[in-house]
Amino acid sequence: MAVKKRPKTLSQGRPPVTRPKERMSSQQSRTIIRTHHRLEKQRVAAVKKGDAESAEAIARSIEEKGGLKLYQAASKQGQSKDRGGDSSKVLVQWLRDANVIQDHTDITNTSIETRRCLEVGALSAKNEISKFTGQIEMTRIDLNSQGPGIAKQDFMERPLPRTPDEKFDVISLSLVLNYVPDAAQRGEMLKRVTQFLRRDNVSINPENSMSPAVFLVLPLPCVENSRYLDEQMLLRIMSNLGLTLVNKKITPKLCYYLFNFTGKGTGKKAGKRKVRDGPAMNNFCIIVE
Template sequence: MSVKKRQKSLASGRPPASRPKERMTSERSRTIIRTHHTLQKEHVAALKRGDTAAALEIATAIERNGGIKTYQAASKQGQAKDRGGDSSKILINWLQQSKVIGAKDHGHYRKEKPSLQCLEVGALSPSNEISKFPGEIHMTRIDLNSQDPSIEKQDLMERRLPASDEERFDIISLSLVLNYVPDATGRGDMLRRITKFLRPIKGENEVTPTIGPFLFLVLPLPCVDNSRYLDEPLLLQIMSNLGFTKQYNKKSLKLCYYLFTWNGKVTTRKSGKKKLRDKPAMNNFSIVLQ
């Protein structure tokens, strides 16, 4: 089995492996996802402390678990219709409630206005729900290990910063991406970097809508509801420090969804790691703003 050269930066713990089977049980997909996340975090921790032997051993374990390709296949299974997936359905619903776009069966709401520019980070498929609005939303899709030619292979943290508003986006989708970043500081850095890609709000006479720009954020529910270092009030405070205001939110049995608008004002406030609560079986997920 050949192992491709690893991605750098946030992808340092994600060695690829063999191509997975097309279909798997929900129990198997959950096990693959949980194991991959655990091993990936352990791999990054080993690299940080300079333990190359442990890092190599963990990388081998990641490969045995199927690597990034199997992990992505498991994630795609979660997006299948028969499993209630595809978080972009919720994003579309909220954009319609905000009257930013129209219903598919009622014509285009934006009429002569240009399409909204949306950046989907960690894209798994070019045919999700948000792809069904080509006249109103123009999609740019990136992923660390793209499996489709219409998805650019790219790390958000290495993407070139926009040189003008024309290169920025009205919507950024960050669905089950932030939790993949292996450390708290890296998560804060990603959220801060997101603001550099959003198009600043303009007035009533401008071509862009007065509502927005938007950040769609999806996290596993335990990251917010079962962490020693993060709860929803703290998450919203961190987002507020970066200029984000919550417009909508929803929780399912496994995930939490948020739609934020951005006011263009990023503060220099720091947010450290502080224990908020401590009970058995809690996790250590956190976000640190430096």
């Protein structure tokens, strides 16, 4: 009987985040991030092939170029306010549109309930959604907490909720799924997310039919330039998990999606198959077993 491998934790894929010591230009940060990702993909490929010598050589090259520390600094800076990096601004706008939240100066609906939001991979306790105290109760987790208000925790190891009070109305996965180590684990993460969503709250806003929701943000190339994933396939995977598209926004670098949770998924599996091909495409993929 084959022994089932223990699922990888997020710490094996997504690096921790550190604070940049020096200000760098947008071009510098993009170059650092791209170079790190390219070398890391080469290192992982070498490990899978069993080529330990090449993997070690690539690892040394990564360190010589600043390693994770410099990469983390570039990633953190890329999400600074002056560069439009706070993805929760998009989520806030969508929640406003659905009348889930209102600006404190414009509150007219005194019956608005407090909603619980779990932010996976949180970088700041002072982002846009954090301003809605009393309307949104935030729970923030990250592999390496960057300060007060963010718990150090791997979502894949977070205990499953035992009561409705331990579940959430909104779960944010902003630039998290793309750091999960492999395609099958990405599928496991999405399946796990649905277990943390409230099922007793049929609709956050009956008028808009917005059920408990998942906010998903990915680098645009994951959807637009992958051999194994396009938007149609992504939406099919989410639909099979009981998640229906409510809103989307595409920018030159990112794609933002808001899904409502109906709990009526088909449970169908999603394997790895090419949807297109090209010499400059990446291999980002989501497998649901």
